[in-house]
Amino acid sequence: MVQENIKCPNCGGNxxxxxxxxxxxxxxxxxxxxxxxREEEYEEVERKKEADRFLAELGKDIKRTKTQNDLFGKQYQASQSEKRMAYFTLILIIIIIILQCLF
Known part of the structure; x- marks a missing residue:
């Protein structure tokens, strides 16, 4: 049986x-x-396309998660002046408590 679309991988014969x-x-x-x-070739191509779509979605999810983490980190990162104000308030509260205990 001869079919033109099937060729030997070794010699190229048909x-x-x-x-x-x-x-x-x-x-x-x-x-x-x-x-x-042809059906197997089609299925293989479809599997590769599905894998590519999955990897693309996974990449988007990773990027989205990284962006959310960056936003979360920046949102709750206090500046130097805010840290100084928090330390000052803490020291002030401690002084008030000590003074109340003395008097």
């Missing part, structure tokens, strides 16, 4: 005989190889 449904033997060099049907 004459072969079927061993089973998906395996053929080249009549020129004797190489046995597995052929893929």
């Amino acid at each position: 004459r072969y005989e079927y061993i089973n449904l998906k395996t053929v033997k080249c009549l020129y060099c004797g190489t046995v190889f597995v052929i893929q049907s």
Whole structure:
């Protein structure tokens, strides 16, 4: 049986005989190889497309998470003046408590 679209991967010949449904033997060099049907090729392409879509979504999720983490970190990061004000308030409260205990 000869089909033009099936070629031997070893010699490039297009004459072969079927061993089973998906395996053929080249009549020129004797190489046995597995052929893929168009449906299998389509399924393989679709699997690759689905994997690419998944990886693209995963990349977007990672980027979104990183951005949210950056925003969270910046949102709650106090400036130097805010830190000084917090320390001053804490010291003031401690002084007031000590003075109340003394009097």
